[in-house]
Amino acid sequence: MRAPGDLRADARRNRELIIQTARTVFAEQGPSATMDEIARHAQVGAGTLYRHFPDRDALFHAVLTDALERMIALAETTRKQEGLAWDALSRFVEGCAGLRLDLLISVAGSQATQVATTPEIGEGRARLLKILDQIVSAAHDEGTLRHDVGAGDVMGAVSLLIRGLPTLPTDLSAELKNRALRLVLAGMRTDPAPIPPPVPAMTANDLIRRLSTTGPAKPAT
Missing domain, CATH: 1.10.10.60 (Homeodomain-like)
Structure with a gap:
């Protein structure tokens, strides 16, 4: 090939x-x-x-590599274009949440694990974390990012945001994902005021009402 x-x-x-x-x-x-x-x-x-x-291994590998390259390109672009490291970091997190990179966590099993641990994937992951660590360090230096938040923490948050809530109706899942994104970014800030959490809060009753009126998630076609 x-x-x-x-x-x-x-x-x-x-x-x-x-x-x-x-x-x-x-x-x-x-x-x-x-x-x-x-x-x-x-x-x-x-x-x-x-x-x-x-075979499937080759396809899995290509898709995972493509996903990593998209994240790397996003990190490099935000770092170059944004004057503040915090703006670059928040734009990176928001961008990853919207890139449909669900494959990074949705493909399970020993076959996918084997593909995901190839040298090429490992090198891509290292490149991404190196760039992200530079952005995180710059945000620490400018005083906008909490010092107890590291590049690994950011990637953990990104992974959770990518996962989404596939069992919920699409519109509700997207809304909760966006609310979670804002809450995560607000929690990372030294001063969360520039990124206020979603208002008003979604209460338990709100969620129950939304679930009862929107119905179950539609199966994928």
Whole structure:
């Protein structure tokens, strides 16, 4: 199998389309989604899929690598574009929460664990944490980020936010995810005033009422 950079333009587009589709399908349906199903969603032939990715391990690896590259690019961009380290950090956390990177936690089992511990994934993870650690250190220096919050804590929060609440109706899950994001960022601040938590608070009765009126989550199609 040739490296992505050696592919013709049309073949490269097909490869990228397959990766994007697989990320969505795995996030919605979990690791049980079949290769043929992914090919159908991507509207490519099974032969095209298997030419690029001969087995599930190869596809898992490509999607995980793509997800890490997206997070790395986001971290690098925010660090360069934002004048304040806190703005870069909060933009990174918000961006990760909206990138549909559910695959990082939704693909389970020994097969996925084996793929996720390959040297390439480990190198990507190290690159991401190095950039994030620089942003975190700068935010400590400017006095905007609590000193008891480290880069590992930020990645832990990002992982939880990525997970979401898939068993709840889509609109309610998105609202609770956004509220949690604001609460997490407010809690990380030395002075949480610039990022007030959601108002008004969502009470237990509010949540019960929303659940009773919106109904169960729709199954993935």
